[in-house]
Amino acid sequence: xxxxxxxxxxxxxxxxxxxxxxxxxxxxxxxxxxxxxxxxxxxxxxxxxxxxxxxxxxxxxxxxxxxxxxxxxxxxxxxxxxxxxxxxxxxxxxxxxxxxxxxxxxxxxxxxxxxxxxxxxxxxxxxxxxxxxxxxxxxxxxxxxxxxxxxxxxxxxxxxxxxxxxxxxxxxxxxxxxxxxxxxxxxxxxxxxxxxxxxxxxxxxxxxxxxxxxxxxxxxxxxxxxxxxxxxxxxxxxxxxxxx
Numbered sequence: 609x610x611x612x613x614x615x616x617x618x619x620x621x622x623x624x625x626x627x628x629x630x631x632x633x634x635x636x637x638x639x640x641x642x643x644x645x646x647x648x649x650x651x652x653x654x655x656x657x658x659x660x661x662x663x664x665x666x667x668x669x670x671x672x673x674x675x676x677x678x679x680x681x682x683x684x685x686x687x688x689x690x691x692x693x694x695x696x697x698x699x700x701x702x703x704x705x706x707x708x709x710x711x712x713x714x715x716x717x718x719x720x721x722x723x724x725x726x727x728x729x730x731x732x733x734x735x736x737x738x739x740x741x742x743x744x745x746x747x748x749x750x751x752x753x754x755x756x757x758x759x760x761x762x763x764x765x766x767x768x769x770x771x772x773x774x775x776x777x778x779x780x781x782x783x784x785x786x787x788x789x790x791x792x793x794x795x796x797x798x799x800x801x802x803x804x805x806x807x808x809x810x811x812x813x814x815x816x817x818x819x820x821x822x823x824x825x826x827x828x829x830x831x832x833x834x835x836x837x838x839x840x841x842x843x844x845x846x847x848x849x850x851x852x
C-alpha cells in the first residue's frame with residue numbers, strides 16, 4: 609500500500625526535443641538506416657502517430673537530426689578559446705575543425721546525413737560564419753575565403769571520405785595484403801616503397817593508416833598553404849603558391 613503523501617511521478621511530456629534526442633540515440637546505436645517513425649516511437653514508448661504532433665514527416669525528422677549534430681558542433685566551437693590575434697588564425701581554424709571532427713566521430717552516421725540532405729540551415733550557416741570570420745579577421749579577403757571554403761570542402765566540417773569510415777569492416781589479413789603489394793615492387797616500385805613504410809594499427813578505422821593522423825596531416829597542409837598564399841598576396845613573404 610502506498611503512502612498517502614507519496615508523489616506519483618508524471619510521465620515526461622513528449623516534445624520535439626525529446627523526439628530528436630531519441631532519434632539520435634537510435635542512429636548512434638543502430639545506424640542511420642534504422643531511423644523510422646516507428647523505431648523512434650518505440651524508443652520513447654509511444655505510438656508512432658504521436659510523433660507527428662512534433663515532426664511533420666520523416667524528412668523533417670532527418671533534416672532536424674542533421675541540425676542537432678551541427679548544433680553540437682557549434683556548441684563545441686563556442687566553448688573553444690578565441691584566437692589571440694589574427695596571427696593565430698591557423699590554430700583557431702584547426703581547433704574548430706577538430707572539434708567538429710570529434711563531434712562527428714560520436715555520430716558516425718552524421719556525415720552521410722549532412723551530405724545528402726542538401727539543406728543550408730541556420731545552424732550550418734552559423735558554423736561557416738564563424739569559420740569565415742576567423743579568416744576575415746586574419747586579413748583574408750571575402751573572395752579568398754569563398755575559394756578557401758570550396759578548397760576545404762567537407763574537411764571544413766571535420767570529415768574527409770577517404771579517412772572517415774568508422775565501423776568499416778577491417779581487412780581480414782592486413783599483413784598479408786601489405787606483403788602482396790610489396791611483392792609487386794618490380795611493377796609498382798613507388799607504391800611498394802610507401803607500403804613498406806606503413807605501420808599497421810589495428811585500432812584505426814581504415815585498416816593500414818591512422819585515420820586521425822592522416823586527417824590532421826591533410827588539414828595542416830591546407831592551412832599552411834593558405835598562410836603562404838596570404839603572405840604572398842600581402843607582400844609579407846616570397847612564397848609562391850598556386851598558378852598565376
